[in-house]
Amino acid sequence: MSFTRRAGRPPVDTRARLDAIFRAVTLKAPGGGRGAWRQLPSGFGKPDTVSRTYRRWARANLWARLLTEVACPSCPPVLRRLTYVICCAFRRAIRVMGIRAIILARRLRLFSALPAPSTLVYDRDLSETLSAILPNALDRLRAEPGWRPPKGFIRAVDGLMRFALGRRPRRRMEPA
Structure with missing residues (x-):
C-alpha cells in the first residue's frame, strides 16, 4: 500500500x-x-x-x-x-x-x-413550500379562465419568495 x-x-x-x-x-x-x-x-x-x-x-x-x-x-x-x-x-x-x-x-x-440574522439568510424549507403553491395557482388559472387570485396574492407570494431567498450577508451583520 x-x-x-x-x-x-x-x-x-x-x-x-x-x-x-x-x-x-x-x-x-x-x-x-x-x-x-x-x-x-x-x-x-x-x-x-x-x-x-x-x-x-x-x-x-x-x-x-x-x-x-x-x-x-x-x-x-x-x-x-x-x-x-x-x-x-x-x-x-x-x-x-x-x-x-x-x-x-x-x-x-x-x-x-x-x-447574519436568520431572517436575512436563505430558507430552503420556505422556498420548497412556495414552489408547491405557485404551480397550483397557475393550474387553476389555466383550468378556470375567469378565476383571479385573491387581492394581494401576487404581492404576498413575491414578498415570501424574496424572504426565502434572503440577502447576501455582509461581514458587519455577523452576530457578536
Whole structure:
C-alpha cells in the first residue's frame, strides 16, 4: 500500500492549532464585524498557516460535524461548553462549505452559526413550500379562465419568495 505525502510539515501540536483557529474566529475588527486572520497574535503561529488549516478542515466537514454534535442532546458537557467557538468557526466556514451549511445550521436551530440574522439568510424549507403553491395557482388559472387570485396574492407570494431567498450577508451583520 502506498501513501501520498502532502506538501509541508504535519502540525506539531493539533491542539495548539485548534486553539489558534478558535482565537482567530472570535476576533472582531476594530470597526465591527469579523476580524482578519492577520490580527491573530503572533504567539498562535503564522496566520497563513492557521487559515490554511482552517480551510482544509472546513472542506473536510469538520466544522459541520462539530456543529451537529453540539446540537445533539447527548453531547458531552465538555464539548457543549465549546458551542460558541464552534458556531463562530462554522459561521466563518460557510463561504467554503456553501449553501448546505446554511441549511444545516437552520435545521439544527443553531442560529448563532448563521452569518447574519436568520431572517436575512436563505430558507430552503420556505422556498420548497412556495414552489408547491405557485404551480397550483397557475393550474387553476389555466383550468378556470375567469378565476383571479385573491387581492394581494401576487404581492404576498413575491414578498415570501424574496424572504426565502434572503440577502447576501455582509461581514458587519455577523452576530457578536
